[in-house]
Amino acid sequence: MKTIGILTSGGDAPGMNAAIRAVVRAACEKGMKVYGIRRGYNGLMDNDMYEMNLRTVSDIIQRGGTILYSARSPQFKTEEGMAKAIATCKERGIDGLVVIGGDGSFRGARDLSLRGIPCVAIPGTIDNDIGCCDYTIGYDTALNTVMQMVDRIRDTTESHDRCAVVEVMGRGAGYIALNSGIACGATSILIPEIEYDFERDVIERMKRTQKTGKVHFVIIVSEAIGDVDEIAKRIQAETGVESRATVLGHVQRGGCPTCKDRLVASQMGYRAVELLNEGIGNRVVAMQKEKILDFDIYEALNMKSGIDINLYKIAMDISI
Ligand code: ADP
Ligand code: F6P
Numbered sequence: 001m002k003t004i005g006i007l008t009s010g011g012d013a014p015g016m017n018a019a020i021r022a023v024v025r026a027a028c029e030k031g032m033k034v035y036g037i038r039r040g041y042n043g044l045m046d047n048d049m050y051e052m053n054l055r056t057v058s059d060i061i062q063r064g065g066t067i068l069y070s071a072r073s074p075q076f077k078t079e080e081g082m083a084k085a086i087a088t089c090k091e092r093g094i095d096g097l098v099v100i101g102g103d104g105s106f107r108g109a110r111d112l113s114l115r116g117i118p119c120v121a122i123p124g125t126i127d128n129d130i131g132c133c134d135y136t137i138g139y140d141t142a143l144n145t146v147m148q149m150v151d152r153i154r155d156t157t158e159s160h161d162r163c164a165v166v167e168v169m170g171r172g173a174g175y176i177a178l179n180s181g182i183a184c185g186a187t188s189i190l191i192p193e194i195e196y197d198f199e200r201d202v203i204e205r206m207k208r209t210q211k212t213g214k215v216h217f218v219i220i221v222s223e224a225i226g227d228v229d230e231i232a233k234r235i236q237a238e239t240g241v242e243s244r245a246t247v248l249g250h251v252q253r254g255g256c257p258t259c260k261d262r263l264v265a266s267q268m269g270y271r272a273v274e275l276l277n278e279g280i281g282n283r284v285v286a287m288q289k290e291k292i293l294d295f296d297i298y299e300a301l302n303m304k305s306g307i308d309i310n311l312y313k314i315a316m317d318i319s320i
Contacts, residue, residue: 001095001118001276003033005049008066009040009073009101009108012253013124013138015261016066016100021057022269023098028054030277035092039069040101041076041108045084047091061262064141064255070101076108082115089117096276098269100124100137103301106284110297118281120272121297124265126253129173131303132295133286137268139175140260142252146180149248154184154218163206163217163235163243167228169252174307176252177222182315187217189315190231192224193307202231203238209320210239217241267292 006023008016020036027034036052037043050056060067075081089097089112096118099109102125109119123130126142146168157164170176174191181189187209188202196202206217219235221228228245236243257265268285271292275283284300286293295303 001032001279003035003093004096004098004273004276005035005037005044005089005092005094006052006068006098007037007040007043007100008068008070008124009099009105010070011102011125012066012070013126013136014064014141014253014255014257015137015265016124017060017063018257018262018265019100019122019124019137019269020066020068021061022266023273024052024057025054026270026273030273032273032277035094036068039071040105041073041081041085042071044088045073045076045081047088049092062256064257072104082111085112086115086117096120096281098122098272098276102127102136103130106130106297106301110282110301113282113297118276118279119297120275120281120294121284122268122272123284123286126169126176127171127173128175129171130286130300131305132284132288132300134289134305135264135287137261137265138253138257140258141255142169142176143179143183144258145252145255146176146248147183149251150180150184150218150220153246154216157218157244158216160242161215163219163232163239163241165219165221165228165232165235165243165245167221167223167245167247169248170222170224172224174222174224177220178307178312178315181220182311184218184220185319186220186315187319188219189312190220190225191222191307191312194309194312198234202235205320206235206239206241
């Protein structure tokens with residue numbers, strides 16, 4: 001392939017810039033022309049892009065967000081939207097595309113590949129919810145951000161003998177909640193993958209630890225579970241412990257990527273270009289057991305990963 005495009009799509013994630021940098025540098029090294037497409041599939045439909053070079057990706061490896069901007073693009077899912085995107089690729093002479101995003105973006109990449117535009121997808125989402133991957137770009141940074149924020153909340157919770165109920169992101173997945181919950185010593189962790197009994201898993205746990213002298217509590221709740229204000233009110237009513245709810249929100253999506261996110265993003269970006277350079281499309285680059293692999297997009301979208309039940313058990317056994 002002589003000319004490729006690159007875009008970031010869906011919710012942004014720290015480390016996307018490191019992946020963009022790796023793609024552009026690797027492609028330039030191989031003598032390819034690279035278009036940076038703005039705002040995900042919107043830019044592809046609207047022909048909004050610019051040619052990138054070694055220097056357009058200088059000084060971005062350490063920056064959160066994405067220099068290409070991101071978007072959710074409902075129009076792209078329509079036949080008309082798809083036709084516009086393909087027409088742009090033809091007009092610009094784009095032979096292949098790198099798509100960085102979550103599984104929604106992967107479905108778009110699969111549809112484009114089926115219509116003759118070879119795509120390689122790179123997992124970029126803080127949620128870590130892509131079936132074929134142990135790890136998605138942005139997850140480690142988000143986890144560390146949550147940990148730092150909850151540590152701060154814990155300080156004031158301790159000073160006031162309170163219970164902090166903290167909602168974290170993850171869409172339908174509990175990876176951020178479970179792992180940050182362990183790292184922050186949460187008394188209870190509520191995630192969508194594991195059925196819970198509120199009385200047994202929150203109230204009784206708090207009462208048990210109260211008997212051993214514990215007077216302040218952190219409860220981590222995945223966003224898919226429900227309203228944290230209601231949960232805090234219920235805890236206060238049933239335990240008598242003054243409770244406050246915090247929704248961490250988009251702070252979890254920003255900030256400088258961690259070393260791990262920069263490293264993984266760099267390797268994934270490099271592999272994506274290797275594949276396109278060999279004329280291979282319709283692939284997802286993935287990390288499994290610390291190795292960079294690639295899978296057919298269709299197969300990747302059907303792969304399932306799950307929460308580590310043992311990890312949940314450890315969390316419950318040691319946070320009392
Ligand atoms: P993420 O990539 O983080 O999962 P979204 O689910 O919002 O985020 O998807 C990002 C974009 O990918 C959507 O706005 C849309 O343009 C495209 N997309 C999502 N689902 C599909 C689909 N089933 N078919 C084609 N394109 C899709
Ligand atoms: O997929 C990333 C994510 O941050 C999810 O954790 C969250 O549910 C969603 O995106 C929030 O999306 P938005 O930024 O559109 O509110």
